[in-house]
Amino acid sequence: MTSEAFKISNPQDDSSTELPLVDGTLGTPGVDVRGLNTKQGVFTYDPAFTATCSCKSDITFIDGENGILMYRGYPVDQLAEHSSYLEVCYLLLNGELPNATEMEDFRHAITHHTMLNESLVKFYDGFHYDAHPMAILTGIVGSLSAFYHDTTDIRNPEHREIFAHRMIAKMPTIAAAAYKHSIGQPKIGPKNHLDYAANFLRMCFAVPAEEYEVDPVAAKALDVLFILHADHEQNASTSTVRMAGSTGANPYAAISSGIAALWGPAHGGANEAVLNMLNQIGDVSQVPKYLEKAKDKNDPFRLMGFGHRVYKNFDPRAKIIRGYCHEVLEHYGMQNNKLFELALELERIALEDDYFVERKLYPNVDFYSGIIYQALGIPVNMFTPMFAIARTVGWAAHWSEMMADPGMRIARPRQVYTGYKLRDYVDINNR
Numbered sequence: 001m002t003s004e005a006f007k008i009s010n011p012q013d014d015s016s017t018e019l020p021l022v023d024g025t026l027g028t029p030g031v032d033v034r035g036l037n038t039k040q041g042v043f044t045y046d047p048a049f050t051a052t053c054s055c056k057s058d059i060t061f062i063d064g065e066n067g068i069l070m071y072r073g074y075p076v077d078q079l080a081e082h083s084s085y086l087e088v089c090y091l092l093l094n095g096e097l098p099n100a101t102e103m104e105d106f107r108h109a110i111t112h113h114t115m116l117n118e119s120l121v122k123f124y125d126g127f128h129y130d131a132h133p134m135a136i137l138t139g140i141v142g143s144l145s146a147f148y149h150d151t152t153d154i155r156n157p158e159h160r161e162i163f164a165h166r167m168i169a170k171m172p173t174i175a176a177a178a179y180k181h182s183i184g185q186p187k188i189g190p191k192n193h194l195d196y197a198a199n200f201l202r203m204c205f206a207v208p209a210e211e212y213e214v215d216p217v218a219a220k221a222l223d224v225l226f227i228l229h230a231d232h233e234q235n236a237s238t239s240t241v242r243m244a245g246s247t248g249a250n251p252y253a254a255i256s257s258g259i260a261a262l263w264g265p266a267h268g269g270a271n272e273a274v275l276n277m278l279n280q281i282g283d284v285s286q287v288p289k290y291l292e293k294a295k296d297k298n299d300p301f302r303l304m305g306f307g308h309r310v311y312k313n314f315d316p317r318a319k320i321i322r323g324y325c326h327e328v329l330e331h332y333g334m335q336n337n338k339l340f341e342l343a344l345e346l347e348r349i350a351l352e353d354d355y356f357v358e359r360k361l362y363p364n365v366d367f368y369s370g371i372i373y374q375a376l377g378i379p380v381n382m383f384t385p386m387f388a389i390a391r392t393v394g395w396a397a398h399w400s401e402m403m404a405d406p407g408m409r410i411a412r413p414r415q416v417y418t419g420y421k422l423r424d425y426v427d428i429n430n431r
């Protein structure tokens, strides 16, 4: 905390209160308003948390104006170019890039936690074949809290580490099994010689009757997408995990609440919504009509995959993935595919349109990720589970950081009450 203070004046009685400033290493400082209520008798009011820091964190830095995203100080574009998803997981969890031995140990730990308990596998049969994979993911991950009682002492750093390893390792297996369940195919178990993304592709697309060769272009694109989605500081799902975790809840249950928050179309559900929107638009000739609908305040239609709460100039993840998107389309000879042509035309026109330019609404990471997933043959309802797999490390890292903080307290916001004032109970016969 700096010695500087922030002065707040109360016009009602001309008094003022000095509130301490909380400085980080980079970015906008916060004002510590915790004393405001006792000193001035008011709360702060910030619905949707557009101006509120809920915690201090060492993990990820975002500069929304300049389109900067860094994990533990490393720019995400450098990590996407030189690193791998598993190395990024180690970095996010531990704060430093691993040396060769640390990396090998970490890879071994993740690889050897990928299988699911057979009792857990039986849970899939309780889901109807057409259940959304995100519903299955929420249920199965929540059910992990019914296992591992001997290693869920949330105050024990070793237990927290085992939890993080288990979550990162099992998420691809859980998500792939949800997909296999939905199409009625046998679940395919993990293969230890494959890397993280390749293993996931195999568990999704292999069948027992045939050999399956993982396409290295697909595995590389997926690995980069996982890196770009690995963490994003206090986004809605991470804040949900932190909030649930702040009660001392079982960590697997806390992750399940994060998965539920991710599902919404304003957050992780956007990648699925982009593809549904492109199918709805249907043809390049319809783009102007849908742009008008997106601008019309009386029309609920929004251009999915455009805009971001924090990035107001460009989404650095979108910039990186746009290049991969074109590469993947070329690799699969899909540049002339009607849906992709439509996406590129939508991107071109929206980037020139005054409404979108004035509001700084640019294509975000999920505009392109949906297109890449589609090109890789991943079914649309699996797009958000892909996001969940990648973000698991972010959730685990934030949960662990919070748990290690001796000052952690239950997260409990207040409200401005707008309901009835005091009134007396009326007997049912007199209402």
Ligand code: CMC
Residues within 6 Å of the ligand: 232, 235, 265, 266, 267, 268, 270, 294, 295, 301, 302, 303, 304, 305, 306, 307, 308, 309, 310, 359, 361, 364, 365, 366
């Ligand atoms: N299409 C049309 N208009 C939009 C859009 C859009 N996609 N996004 C924002 N606007 C307008 C909005 O109507 C408002 O206009 P006005 O100032 O005239 O009232 C203005 O732009 C500001 O929007 P907002 O809703 O106040 O911004 P927000 O920060 O609350 O919402 C958002 C951010 C991402 C939820 C929103 O832009 C959106 O719904 N985008 C589409 C969904 C999407 O792609 N989400 C994925 C985000 S990236 C993945 C992740 O990190 O989760």
